Amino acid sequence: MAKRVAVVGTGQTFHKSHRPDVNGQELINEAVQRALEDADLTLKDIDAIVIGNMDHFEGINYVDCWSVDGSGGTMKPIIKLTTGGTTGSTLAIGGYHITASGLFDKVLVIGWEKNSESDTTGAITTAFDPVWDRLVFAGAIAALAAEGMAYMTEFGITDRDAARVSVRDRKHACNNPHAQLRKEITIEDVLASPMLSDPVHLLDVCPRTDGACAVIMASEDVAEKICPNPAWIWGTANRHTYTYVGDFKLGEIDSMKYAAAELWKKCGIREPRKEIDVIELYQPYSFAGIIWIEAMGIIPRGKGSEYIWSGATDMGGELPINPSGGVIACNPIGATGLIRCAEACGQIRGKADQRQVPDVKLAVSTGFGGCYWTDILLYGKKKPS
Amino acid sequence: MAEIERLVIHSGEGGQPFNYAVGLHGSKFLTELRDNKRLMGIRCPACGKVYIPPRRVCGACFVENTEWVEVGPKGVIGTYTIVRYAFIDPETGHQKPVPYGYGFIRFDGADTYFQHFVEITDESRLKIGVRVEPVFAEERKGTIRDILYFKILD
Numbered sequence: 001m002a003k004r005v006a007v008v009g010t011g012q013t014f015h016k017s018h019r020p021d022v023n024g025q026e027l028i029n030e031a032v033q034r035a036l037e038d039a040d041l042t043l044k045d046i047d048a049i050v051i052g053n054m055d056h057f058e059g060i061n062y063v064d065c066w067s068v069d070g071s072g073g074t075m076k077p078i079i080k081l082t083t084g085g086t087t088g089s090t091l092a093i094g095g096y097h098i099t100a101s102g103l104f105d106k107v108l109v110i111g112w113e114k115n116s117e118s119d120t121t122g123a124i125t126t127a128f129d130p131v132w133d134r135l136v137f138a139g140a141i142a143a144l145a146a147e148g149m150a151y152m153t154e155f156g157i158t159d160r161d162a163a164r165v166s167v168r169d170r171k172h173a174c175n176n177p178h179a180q181l182r183k184e185i186t187i188e189d190v191l192a193s194p195m196l197s198d199p200v201h202l203l204d205v206c207p208r209t210d211g212a213c214a215v216i217m218a219s220e221d222v223a224e225k226i227c228p229n230p231a232w233i234w235g236t237a238n239r240h241t242y243t244y245v246g247d248f249k250l251g252e253i254d255s256m257k258y259a260a261a262e263l264w265k266k267c268g269i270r271e272p273r274k275e276i277d278v279i280e281l282y283q284p285y286s287f288a289g290i291i292w293i294e295a296m297g298i299i300p301r302g303k304g305s306e307y308i309w310s311g312a313t314d315m316g317g318e319l320p321i322n323p324s325g326g327v328i329a330c331n332p333i334g335a336t337g338l339i340r341c342a343e344a345c346g347q348i349r350g351k352a353d354q355r356q357v358p359d360v361k362l363a364v365s366t367g368f369g370g371c372y373w374t375d376i377l378l379y380g381k382k383k384p385s
Numbered sequence: 386m387a388e389i390e391r392l393v394i395h396s397g398e399g400g401q402p403f404n405y406a407v408g409l410h411g412s413k414f415l416t417e418l419r420d421n422k423r424l425m426g427i428r429c430p431a432c433g434k435v436y437i438p439p440r441r442v443c444g445a446c447f448v449e450n451t452e453w454v455e456v457g458p459k460g461v462i463g464t465y466t467i468v469r470y471a472f473i474d475p476e477t478g479h480q481k482p483v484p485y486g487y488g489f490i491r492f493d494g495a496d497t498y499f500q501h502f503v504e505i506t507d508e509s510r511l512k513i514g515v516r517v518e519p520v521f522a523e524e525r526k527g528t529i530r531d532i533l534y535f536k537i538l539d
């Protein structure tokens with residue numbers, strides 16, 4: 001029987017577009033030190049480490065090996081996980097599986113990236129098929145733009161509707177000292193920003209960031225001894241659907257639809273919109289803030305934009321999304337999905353400071369990558385039955 | 386401020402030492418394209434889906450695809466974008482030719498989308514649902530570059 005698992009500590013760097021003052025292992029170390037401090041543990045207490053990034057962003061392979069000075073992995077069991085955009089959320093899921101196995105009581109999970117150290121679009125291109133995908137491929141932005149275009153055409157929304165999502169997240173980011181972009185923007189700012197790939201403007205998409213995040217997971221045997229109010233992991237799900245970019249369903253995200261449906265079923269969630277208190281959505285561009293919450297089952301298909309405009313997903317609304325400012329305000333890619341986990345758990349533990357949503361009992365984090373695949377995790381204040 | 390001297394790593398004029406196989410199915414598509422300007426898809430015997438590019442296995446059904454079907458050459462724009470931001474193509478080391486039309490084309494008779502360039506001589510003509518046809522290269526070499534781009538018909 002698997003052990004129940006809780007998050008007992010988290011740490012993040014203060015993410016920036018460029019951190020020339022530290023190398024990879026030093027950046028990682030900042031997040032690890034903060035997580036250990038948050039959990040009131042020392043490195044001796046850690047039984048195993050799970051670490052990851054997208055190695056092609058720095059052009060340096062095997063972070064599990066070369067980062068041990070920073071990660072604390074000297075003479076400890078370490079494995080690396082890397083799954084593209086979902087790396088951070090996969091780290092959270094992998095850390096959960098390892099801790100739930102009962103073989104390790106306290107597991108340190110680390111995601112990081114120094115996107116400033118290479119060309120992001122060039123590096124992303126190398127993750128796609130050289131024969132069939134790369135001729136026209138233009139990194140994440142163009143493929144997402146094609147999704148946005150399909151949805152926009154089907155439901156008659158405009159780039160103004162999507163801009164409302166950017167405005168929300170950038171406003172929320174002002175409450176988060178760890179976020180990279182902490183300046184409010186208006187809808188007019190978004191629409192006046194350069195068109196990168198129709199219908200996506202510069203201010204509709206995530207930036208490139210240097211940053212690291214560490215999360216400490218503990219099995220039910222020790223979790224409450226370490227932390228009086230841990231964030232329990234209720235369940236996880238993921239889905240991969242396609243091989244080539246041209247295989248996708250236009251303007252829909254099946255991987256989110258099926259992963260979320262499985263998670264709600266496993267965890268007994270009947271009405272996600274009413275039962276969930278906060279979502280940290282891996283939302284690399286504004287249109288996803290509309291399309292993907294529909295796929296998640298929060299709101300019926302075609303109604304996402306109306307829901308966003310109602311203010312329901314703003315701080316103080318029915319279901320705040322991205323109190324941290326989300327991916328549009330900060331995106332150290334290999335850390336991004338794990339930051340969503342850390343932020344969601346911070347909400348459960350009442351440690352989110354200025355960005356705290358009151359009385360959070362259930363929180364969700366997601367991850368997104370490559371050919372439209374999805375990770376999703378549900379956390380609760382209550383120990384799962 | 387003092388000038389920063391950066392470490393620069395060059396590959397010079399050296400090629401990239403990759404040598405990819407496209408498999409028997411990919412080869413058939415590329416040779417038919419090169420020799421006969423024909424576009425070959427493959428149908429899953431279980432779900433009936435016609436795949437472009439053709440592949441050996443339908444992942445959803447996890448069965449071997451067996452039935453070749455000719456598709457296109459005309460098709461319809463399923464979705465598209467116009468790429469306007471400049472970036473270096475890691476395949477060539479040169480900037481991609483922005484702006485360019487990036488189309489997801491559904492060939493007549495196919496169920497998945499073929500990604501390729503679409504003409505943007507008049508951007509207002511590029512819309513979801515417009516019909517397109519490939520413009521083939523004079524000298525074809527057995528790559529998807531044997532199609533230069535797609536021309537808008539409507």
Ligand SMILES: [Zn+2]
Binds near residue numbers: 429430431434443
């Ligand atoms: Zn099939």
